[in-house]
Amino acid sequence: MGTYILGVLVTLSLYSLLAISLDLLIGYTGLFTIVHGALFGAGAYSAGILALKFGIGFWSAAAVGLIAGGLISLLIAIPSLRVSGHYLVLASFGVQEVLSGLYLNLNITGGPAGLRGIPRPVIFGYTIQSNADYLVLYVIIVAVMLALILRLVRSPFGMLLKAIREDELAPQALGKDVFAVKIKAFVLSGAIAGLTGALYGQYITFISPESFNVDASIFILSMVLIGGMGSIYGAIVGAAVLVIIPELLRFLPLDTSYLGPTRQLVYGAILVAFCFLRPRGLVGGRGGAE
């Protein structure tokens, strides 16, 4: 039981970081994309493959994930930011489907079976093994990232992101390069998602395509919406709601084959209910694409 709760908390720490990274893009900058699951996967697969083939260590794997997520995000951003927001939705959704398809069909990603036996992190000669170890390590990493991100969103750069969200023309009139700022937001968001993917792979030690498909993207989007867009703490609250509530269903006397769909059903219902009853989310951030 204790191990189980610690495990849920490790998952929560990872999803919090994912939700925060997406919130930077969607809540702070007002750019709506449906591709975060695939960026998360890009980090997980690239780090996992290099760890399995070349035995790279924990920190290198994390860096690989960071770079992979950032690069793919950059590839999406450059073409699609030149036109209006609707194109961004389409382009990101398209990239999500392409990457899902590649994770599922390529040899190097292990196809539908995924990658098994990703090495666990070794920190200063100590192998991270138990859920408690993971929780300590990951909470430290997430806390460091959180501190950096909080600093960032309160910096002039963060202000500029919010200004772009509210009205692109105003910062442009002040001589700010709006396009470059959006690209930076994209790369940052993707890089953090990729890093989280690398951490996820080294925790679960087994990754498969369904963790990174369009449903995963929608799941992360839902966290941001439920928490409240444009609020870092909101993203964490949203992640907590969507990680913990479906876990509670495990304790209902349900047949295991019904458990998955029922969880999804509850999550879908929560999502729709929030759209109607509390569209600004629990924390009530002021952000979000209009």
Add this chain to the structure above:
Amino acid sequence: MLFAQLLANGIFVGSVYALLGLSFATIFASTKIWHFAQGAVYTLGGYALLVGTGFLHLPFVLSIVIAMVVCAALGIASMQFLYAPLRRRGATSLVMVMASLGVMIISDNLLLLYFGPSGFSIDVAGPEPIIVGGVFLTGGQFLTPFVALVVVAIYIALLFKTTFGQHLRALIDNEELLLRNGIDTARVKLLAFASGSALLPIALALLVMSGAGISPNVGVSATLIGAMAMFLGGIDTIPGAALAGLLLGIVESLAAFLFATEWQTAVTYALALVFLMLRPTGLLGRSLPRASL
């Protein structure tokens, strides 16, 4: 020879994509709503066909008509009970997208609980397979382009010849002007949802006749294809989506000529996105859409 076969397959797939594009474009162009729940409507239409012909053994054509009515009703319901109330509450486009996705998740998983995760195929007595000059086509695949052509022609005729069609096309440009002229745009939008959704079972039926199965997760990719076709065709023209859908299918199929099949979708979407980058107005589009999301 392989090329001819791939081209024939491409025309088959493209004909279905044309209908999907037309469906998505009708709804999106007139309402500017990212109707992801269309995936759910599509899937439910598939299950309507399954229950009609697979379980109740109704004639296939009758099942299609029933499924069209079901889908049209679901389309109207999406507007009436989902988007319109959200709009009244002042929801942003983003919240509407999320609600739409939520409905899709709920619907897919209800189907999963009720029908189970495995796919179903429906046995339909189609025409005999045809072999022309070494190109093999099942009866359904051979029939599909003709059926699609007729449906698209009728649909576009309705769009250009009827008052409803004119209102619908006018809605793409200027809702304000329609309202000033005392036209009930809410009703036009409902009809757009109904007519767009009613196209889906035709696309499904054509796929089913060629042996495609029905499972709870067929909707997402259909929505993406419809959306892709609409953007490629031009965001402000509905017929463009049908043309773009056809081309999308052909390109996707021909991609297998040069690349391994696992790269097929990736190559197609990459080409589509590059095309949109170079020509954001699409094939037949006139103006750049204003940024609103």
